[in-house]
Amino acid sequence: MKWLSEWPSPANLSLRYKIPARATALMLVTAIALTSAIVTRVYDELRQDLFNNAEILGGVLSETLVEPMRNDDVWRAYEIIRAPLVAGDNGADKLLLVDDRQRIFVSSQPGETRMLASLEEAGASPTPVAQAIEDMFSRPQTSDATPPAPRRLVGEEHYFMLQPVMADGVMMGTLILRYPRDIHWPRFVGMVERAATVTLLVLLALLPLSWWWGRRMARPLTTLADCMKRVGDRIPEEPECRLQESNDEIGQLSRRLREMLAELRQKELLEQQVMASERLAAVGRLTGGIAHEINNPLGGMLNAISTQKRHGDTDARTARTLDLLERGLLQIRDTVSALLVEARPERQPLAPTDLQDVRTLIQPNIQRRKARLDWHDGLRETIPLPAALVRQILINLLLNATQAVENGGRVECRIRYDGDVLNLQVGNTGQHIPEDRLARLFEPDAPPGAEPREAAAGRGIGLWMTWQITTQLKGTIDVDSRPGWTEFRVRLPRAEALEPALPPTDNRSERS
Secondary structure, eight states: OHHHHHSOOGGGSOHHHHHHHHHHHHHHHHHHHHHHHHHHHHHHHHHHHHHHHHHHHHHHHHHHHHHHHHTTOHHHHHHHHHHHHHHTOSOOOEEEEEETTSBEEEESOTTTSOTTOBHHHHTOSOHHHHHHHHHHHTSOOSTTSOOOOOEEEEOSSEEEEEEEEEETTEEEEEEEEEEEGGGGHHHHHHHHHHHHHHHHHHHHHHHHHHHHHHHHHHHHHHHHHHHHHHBTTBOOOHHHHOOOOOSSHHHHHHHHHHHHHHHHHHHHHHHHHHHHHHHHHHHHHHHHHHHHHHHHHHHHHHHHHHHHHHHSOOOHHHHHHHHHHHHHHHHHHHHHHHTOSSOOOOOOEEOHHHHHHHHHHHHHHHHHTTOEEEEEEOOOSOEEEEHHHHHHHHHHHHHHHHHHSOTTOEEEEEEEEOSSEEEEEEEEEESOOOHHHHTTTTSTTOOOTTSOHHHHHTTSHHHHHHHHHHHHTTOEEEEEEETEEEEEEEEEEOGGGOOOOOOOOOOOOOOO
C-alpha cells in the first residue's frame, strides 16, 4: 500500500480543494439527514394510517358482531370477520373474536385456532394483548360508564388493534385485528429508492455549483498565500499578487500585506543605496590615490609640450598635433581632478572645436565596428561649461555606444544648447540593457548580466565616471533602453549658475 502512504494528508491540501470538499460533504450529510427524516416521518404516517383504518374497520365489525354473539351464531360471526380478509384491501392477516372470558369465540383461520380455547392455550396472541384485554374488561360495565377505547399494540412481529364489542354499555367481547409489521416494507423500500434517486440527482446538479462556489471562496485566500510565498528571494510587485479589494477579513489582510510589501521594497531600496554609497566611497578612495600618482607624470608631459611649442622649431602640422596632445592631456588632468574630493579642475569654457576633437577621436572606433555615426552638433558658440569634463562625458558615452553597437549598426550623437542647458544625446542600435541592470547601471563594476562582454566592458567605471562628473556639474543623466535601441541623455545647466561642487552622496539617477 505504498500509494496510500504517499497520498497527501487532508490537513496539507490547499483550500481550493478543502472548501469545495467540505461543502460537498455538508451537502451530502444534509441530504442524507433530510431524506432520513422524511422517510422516517412517512413511515410513521403509514403506520398511523394503518391503525386509523384498523380502528374504523374494527368499529364497523364490532357493531356487526353484537347480534351474532348474543345468539351464539358462530357461523355468522365467522362470515363477518372473514369478509375483510377475502376482500384483501386492509392488509390484516388474522382476525379473532374473544368473549368476556378471553376465550376464542371465532377466528378468521379456524384451522389454526380452536374455538373456546383461551388466548394463552391457543398461542394466538402475545401476553401484552391478553393483559390489554383484561384491562379493558376491568372497567365498570354499566350503561352510563364510558366505554373503553380501542387499544393499539406493537409486537415484535405484528401490529395489534383491539376493538371492544359493546352492547348497552356492557362489553361482550374483543375483536383483535392482527397486521404483519412488514406490511409496509415493499412500499417503504420503493419510497427510499425514489428518495435516494431524487437526492442523487439533486447532488449531481449541485456538486458542480458547490465546487465552483468553493473555489471562488478560496481564491482570495490562495492568492494571498501565493503572494506571501513569493516573499523570500525577492519582493513581488503589485501586479503579480492581485490581492482582493474588500472590507472583510481577507481584504484587511490583503491591505496589510500590501503595506508590508511596500515597506519591504522601500527598505530594499535603502539597503541598495547604502551599499552603493559604500562602494562609491571605496572607489573614491582608490581613485583618489591613483589620481595623485597620475598627476605627477602628467605634469611633466604638459611641461615638455609647452617647452616644445615655445622654443622648438615646429611646422604647422606638428603644431596642430602638439595642440591636440596638449588638449588631451589637459582633459586627462581635469578628469582625474574631478575624481578628487579636495581638487577643483580648471574650467576652460566649452568651444565648438572641443566637440569636433571628440568626433575625430571616436571616429576610428566607429570604423572598426563598421558602424555609421550620425553626428548632429548644434553648438555654434563658446558656452560657460568646463570643456574637459563635458568632453569626458561625451567620450565615455560614445565609447560605451561604440562597444555596444552591433557590426554594421548605427551610433547617433545629438548636441543642442538652448541658452540655459546643454543637452547631450548618445544612442546606438543593438541589444538593449536588461531591466535588472538599469538600477545599478551607474555603479562601478556593475555586473554585466545578460549583456555581451564587449558591451559590458564599456559600462564599468566609465559610466560611473560619467555619472560622477554629471552630478558634480549639477546635471542629470537618463537612460532609455528598449529592444533594438539604447539612448543616454545628459542635461547640463550653465556653469555660471552653479554653486561650488560637492561630492555626491548617493548613486541615484532618473530613468525614463
